[in-house]
Amino acid sequence: MKNPDWSQLTFGYYPTDYNVRCEYKDGKWGELQLSQDTNINIHMASSCLHYGQEAFEGLKAFRGKDGKIRLFRPEENARRLADSAHGIMMAEFPVEKFLEAVKMVVKANEHFVPPYESGASLYIRPLLIGVGPLVGVKPASEYMFLVFVTPVGPYFKDGFKPTPMAIMRGYDRAAPLGTGTIKVGGNYAASLKPGHIAHEKGYSAVLFLDAKEKKYLDECGPANFFGIKNNTYITPDSPSILPSITNKSLCQIAEDLGMKVERRHIPVEELETFEEAGACGTAAVISPILRVDDLDENKSYVFSKDGKAGPISTKMYETLRGIQYGDVEDKHGWVTIIE
Ligand SMILES: *Cc1c(COP(=O)(O)O)cnc(C)c1O
Numbered sequence: 070m071k072n073p074d075w076s077q078l079t080f081g082y083y084p085t086d087y088n089v090r091c092e093y094k095d096g097k098w099g100e101l102q103l104s105q106d107t108n109i110n111i112h113m114a115s116s117c118l119h120y121g122q123e124a125f126e127g128l129k130a131f132r133g134k135d136g137k138i139r140l141f142r143p144e145e146n147a148r149r150l151a152d153s154a155h156g157i158m159m160a161e162f163p164v165e166k167f168l169e170a171v172k173m174v175v176k177a178n179e180h181f182v183p184p185y186e187s188g189a190s191l192y193i194r195p196l197l198i199g200v201g202p203l204v205g206v207k208p209a210s211e212y213m214f215l216v217f218v219t220p221v222g223p224y225f226k227d228g229f230k231p232t233p234m235a236i237m238r239g240y241d242r243a244a245p246l247g248t249g250t251i252k253v254g255g256n257y258a259a260s261l262k263p264g265h266i267a268h269e270k271g272y273s274a275v276l277f278l279d280a281k282e283k284k285y286l287d288e289c290g291p292a293n294f295f296g297i298k299n300n301t302y303i304t305p306d307s308p309s310i311l312p313s314i315t316n317k318s319l320c321q322i323a324e325d326l327g328m329k330v331e332r333r334h335i336p337v338e339e340l341e342t343f344e345e346a347g348a349c350g351t352a353a354v355i356s357p358i359l360r361v362d363d364l365d366e367n368k369s370y371v372f373s374k375d376g377k378a379g380p381i382s383t384k385m386y387e388t389l390r391g392i393q394y395g396d397v398e399d400k401h402g403w404v405t406i407i408e
Pocket of ligand 1 (some may be wrong): 122202288290291292293311312313314315317349350351352
């Protein structure tokens with residue numbers, strides 16, 4: 070495949086040369102295999118198709134000014150995939166094998182890692198699925214691990230721009246004792262409809278509330294929420310949100326910048342008091358929030374009066390991106406250079 074026009078890339082799928090696969094059969098994982106086939110051949114009675122026995126990850130490779138390719142905290146993704154596997158009774162994919170597979174797929178597709186100047190990156194999507202014939206509701210006995218890559222454009226084509234989000238109490242993403250803390254496809258299926266409704270109304274995402282009491286902030290669809298006030302970075306503590314690696318990194322960066330960090334329940338009304346707010350995750354790093362409209366209470370919380378991101382969110386965004394691209398010192402050993 071040829072290189073894309075780097076400046077035209079969006080967050081879509083652009084075909085690359087190789088993917089890496091691995092099969093679990095008879096109680097053990099086989100060898101990693103490099104494949105050029107973009108299709109997979111699985112049994113129609115596979116548990117991933119019927120009962121959502123599927124988990125995934127998302128991380129990126131960045132090319133620095135020095136031409137080197139960097140991965141950001143890939144061992145965190147490896148461990149989280151193992152947690153997800155335990156959560157829905159799948160065979161665990163070993164952390165070391167995960168790291169090896171990610172390096173292998175990036176190296177095999179090296180020329181798709183966008184140049185530094187483009188501001189783009191290579192998105193890496195690992196997935197783990199239950200396969201093999203099965204009709205009863207129980208865990209599969211065979212699994213497939215796959216990892217593919219696709220170059221993605223800078224998330225903010227027109228710069229780092231705040232967008233509006235909506236609170237809609239008619240929908241939940243995940244239940245407190247359900248699967249919200251693991252990265253499984255089922256959580257996303259539940260979020261598609263509210264997400265679609267929010268988009269139709271002009272919002273970039275739904276800010277979900279805790280499913281039980283509808284009192285506290287949970288997360289923003291595929292990204293964690295944070296608010297900033299009084300030199301403090303505040304992010305929800307909840308039994309139904311996904312532990313974002315970006316959020317964990319921002320908590321550390323906030324501390325490094327001399328801020329306080331609080332992980333606790335955030336009542337909806339507290340939105341009133343935040344100086345800045347944002348959503349965070351691998352795709353955007355930080356998506357600053359312009360305004361949250363509570364559609365049931367007919368109330369609006371505004372975080373940006375001039376349509377620009379706040380100074381602290383901007384500083385944090387620049388610091389994290391700087392570490393990822395190798396422009397800012399990697400004090401915490403978060404970056405893995407692919408040799
Ligand atoms: C993946 C994901 C995030 C972001 O996690 P990162 O590790 O920062 O990419 C947030 N919320 C949900 C529901 C997710 O699936």
